[in-house]
Amino acid sequence: MTVLGLAWRSLKQRKxxxxxxxxxxxxxxxxxxxxxxxxxxAESSYRQTARGYDCILGPTHGSTxxxxxxxxxxxxxxxxxxxxxxxxxxxxxxxxxYAVPYAVGDMFRGFKVIGTSTDMFRALxxxxxxxxxxxxxxRPFKDGKHFEAVFGSMAxxxxxxxxxxxxxxxxxVGVVEHGEQWEIVGIMKPTGTPADRGIYIAIDTFYEVGDHxxxxxxxxKRRDERKKERDDAKQKADAxxxxxxxxxxxxxxxxxxxxxxxxExxxxxxHAHEExxxxExxKHGTKEELxxxxxxxxxxxxxxxxxxVADVRNARGPVQAVLxxxxxxxxxxxxxxxxKLLTWIVALMIIVAGVGTMVxxxxxxxxxxxxxAILRAVGARPRHVFAIIVSEALLLCVLGGVAGMLLGxxxxxxxxxxxxxxxxxxxxxxxxxxxxxxxxxxxVLGVLIGxxxxxxxxxxxxxxxLHPTE
Amino acid sequence: MSEPAxxxxxxxxxxxxxxxxxxxxxxxxxxxxxxxxxxxLRGESGSGKTTLLNIIAGILPADGxxxxxxxxxxxxxxxxxxxxVRAQHIGxxxxxxxxxxxxxxxxxxQLGMSFRPRKGEAPRKAxxxxxxxxxxxxxxxxxxxxxxVGQQQRVAIARALxxxxxxxxxxxxxxxxxxxxxxxxxxxLMEFALESQAALLVVTHDETQVARFERVETLRTxxxxxx
Numbered sequence: 001m002t003v004l005g006l007a008w009r010s011l012k013q014r015k016x017x018x019x020x021x022x023x024x025x026x027x028x029x030x031x032x033x034x035x036x037x038x039x040x041x042a043e044s045s046y047r048q049t050a051r052g053y054d055c056i057l058g059p060t061h062g063s064t065x066x067x068x069x070x071x072x073x074x075x076x077x078x079x080x081x082x083x084x085x086x087x088x089x090x091x092x093x094x095x096x097x098y099a100v101p102y103a104v105g106d107m108f109r110g111f112k113v114i115g116t117s118t119d120m121f122r123a124l125x126x127x128x129x130x131x132x133x134x135x136x137x138x139r140p141f142k143d144g145k146h147f148e149a150v151f152g153s154m155a156x157x158x159x160x161x162x163x164x165x166x167x168x169x170x171x172x173v174g175v176v177e178h179g180e181q182w183e184i185v186g187i188m189k190p191t192g193t194p195a196d197r198g199i200y201i202a203i204d205t206f207y208e209v210g211d212h213x214x215x216x217x218x219x220x221k222r223r224d225e226r227k228k229e230r231d232d233a234k235q236k237a238d239a240x241x242x243x244x245x246x247x248x249x250x251x252x253x254x255x256x257x258x259x260x261x262x263x264e265x266x267x268x269x270x271h272a273h274e275e276x277x278x279x280e281x282x283k284h285g286t287k288e289e290l291x292x293x294x295x296x297x298x299x300x301x302x303x304x305x306x307x308x309v310a311d312v313r314n315a316r317g318p319v320q321a322v323l324x325x326x327x328x329x330x331x332x333x334x335x336x337x338x339x340k341l342l343t344w345i346v347a348l349m350i351i352v353a354g355v356g357t358m359v360x361x362x363x364x365x366x367x368x369x370x371x372x373a374i375l376r377a378v379g380a381r382p383r384h385v386f387a388i389i390v391s392e393a394l395l396l397c398v399l400g401g402v403a404g405m406l407l408g409x410x411x412x413x414x415x416x417x418x419x420x421x422x423x424x425x426x427x428x429x430x431x432x433x434x435x436x437x438x439x440x441x442x443x444v445l446g447v448l449i450g451x452x453x454x455x456x457x458x459x460x461x462x463x464x465x466l467h468p469t470e
Numbered sequence: 471m472s473e474p475a476x477x478x479x480x481x482x483x484x485x486x487x488x489x490x491x492x493x494x495x496x497x498x499x500x501x502x503x504x505x506x507x508x509x510x511l512r513g514e515s516g517s518g519k520t521t522l523l524n525i526i527a528g529i530l531p532a533d534g535x536x537x538x539x540x541x542x543x544x545x546x547x548x549x550x551x552x553x554x555v556r557a558q559h560i561g562x563x564x565x566x567x568x569x570x571x572x573x574x575x576x577x578x579x580q581l582g583m584s585f586r587p588r589k590g591e592a593p594r595k596a597x598x599x600x601x602x603x604x605x606x607x608x609x610x611x612x613x614x615x616x617x618x619v620g621q622q623q624r625v626a627i628a629r630a631l632x633x634x635x636x637x638x639x640x641x642x643x644x645x646x647x648x649x650x651x652x653x654x655x656x657x658x659l660m661e662f663a664l665e666s667q668a669a670l671l672v673v674t675h676d677e678t679q680v681a682r683f684e685r686v687e688t689l690r691t692x693x694x695x696x697x
Binding site: 001002006009010012013068370374375376377378379380381382384462463466 | 521526527529530549550553554556557558561564568569570571572573577580581582584585586593629
């Protein structure tokens with residue numbers, strides 16, 4: 001019989017109390033593991049995913065964080081569009097390696113349908129540096145007007161589709177389906193990135209959707225009407241100005257000049273689509289009318305980032321260039337201290353559970369005087385008794401801790417798909433350094449909380465407890 | 471084996487009285503027990519029989535005199551040193567058996583050897599053989615609560631003797647058993663001790679049991695002690 005064996009038997013003897021104290025430690029550890037995994041996993045997932053693009057082009061009036069979250073994590077809404085020409089311009093830019101268009105708004109069974117190009121599969125990588133292209137089972141869709149789609153692994157698993165399945169999409173979260181059908185030609189293996197829950201179609205087919213065409217035509221019609229209204233107003237103003245000039249001379253002309261300035265100012269404040277007004281002579285199709293949600297830009301070298309952003313800014317166009325890595329860093333600069341505080345609070349639960357274990361052990365010593373006296377009578381020295389009681393505390397802490405780790409990691413595994421779906425972050429679960437650190441803390445804690453009960457055990461008088469009848 | 475298994479000379483033990491002063495609980499000028507010898511120790515209640523066993527076992531310190539077990543001194547030494555001698559040389563058999571309820575019969579027997587500085591024979595093997603010897607081969611994995619009173623006492627005998635101690639101390643070992651079982655138990659204890667060449671010191675009130683011993687000593691209340 002070893003000291004550890006005796007400690008284990010003693011814990012088994014008080015099964016219920018041992019289980020309850022172990023559970024309290026397990027819960028503390030599980031919560032700590034879960035919070036740390038969520039905190040670190042979310043940060044690492046966000047940072048990793050944010051590395052996919054050097055820069056994102058989004059509408060000037062959109063929130064920069066929304067642009068990043070929507071484009072890279074498929075979360076939220078940008079709330080505006082950018083002209084198609086900006087995508088064309090980005091593609092032509094010699095600094096750009098990949099310019100990836102994003103057009104969103106349609107859904108399939110709760111998953112976002114993203115109109116994009118196959119460059120997305122080349123530009124984005126998983127955490128291990130493998131391009132999304134290499135994750136596709138089947139093949140990527142063909143760019144152009146081919147109604148083909150590639151599903152992310154989670155989107156495919158949750159919608160129950162397979163390669164060859166044909167499907168229709170709805171506008172937004174509505175139930176009315178567009179008339180067009182796409183065929184699934186590829187399904188990505190799990191990448192551990194937000195790409196897992198996306199459904200990707202060729203951007204040209206996005207604009208081929210009948211409803212989108214109608215929407216585009218309406219946008220074009222409204223634009224033409226406004227242009228006509230402005231032209232009419234200008235003609236009237238010119239007509240009114242001509243006799244006035246004859247009559248009054250240059251005093252009125254000065255006022256007219258002011259009016260003209262105001263008018264131009266209003267035109268600039270209009271929506272991005274109306275910037276197309278300047279491109280007279282262009283053939284306007286759906287893509288030109290509806291524009292894009294964003295453009296992901298992968299530069300030929302990351303060192304070009306600042307130069308590229310400056311170029312976009314200096315062009316004073318209807319787009320802003322957002323650096324996703326910087327935005328995510330800013331985001332975590334804000335939420336990191338809160339995450340750390342939360343970790344300390346839940347870690348405190350382990351200490352509280354440890355104190356509870358100590359109190360429980362301490363209280364049992366009174367009822368174990370005879371057991372201790374018997375041990376001493378058959379030859380156990382004080383150090384053996386001390387070691388047995390400390391080992392009991394140690395076993396409770398370590399076994400409770402291991403159970404807590406399993407529980408914590410299990411919880412993470414269970415909620416990971418939910419987090420990926422709702423927050424766009426992949427939280428991986430696996431035993432790592434933090435588990436070793438927690439185990440080390442538990443060993444120290446176990447020894448510390450065993451000291452007081454063990455000292456109480458040492459003070460047990462042997463002779464009087466051996467012969468209870470006397 | 472020239473020295474006796476147990477040697478006592480001028481042993482005294484006094485207790486403090488609640489109202490102050492002390493009274494002498496034990497005063498033994500000399501007592502030797504040879505290897506393989508069985509000695510019955512009787513005495514009236516309060517004569518200090520259990521106190522003597524506890525002092526011999528090193529559980530209680532003596533106030534004066536000398537005790538040697540297998541040539542090793544028990545008196546005038548630290549508690550740790552006394553614990554070590556007890557673990558190595560003494561088997562202790564209690565009136566109330568004192569088996570640990572959470573351990574099986576085999577583990578209880580093994581426990582007696584687990585703390586020995588020199589373990590010698592593998593404790594588990596020795597424990598199994600001791601249980602075989604007391605006729606409990608088929609009860610090894612039973613816990614004390616699953617055993618009869620007689621079986622529990624046999625486990626206690628196995629525990630006291632499994633490690634082949636030099637000296638076996640037995641404190642009223644048969645007082646909880648009926649007459650027939652008491653005889654069986656004492657037979658077993660005496661045979662087992664003789665086989666191991668252990669000295670056996672049995673404290674008992676039972677005159678039937680006393681009569682079976684070749685050597686009997688009576689412990690008298692020291693003069694001046696409260697009766």
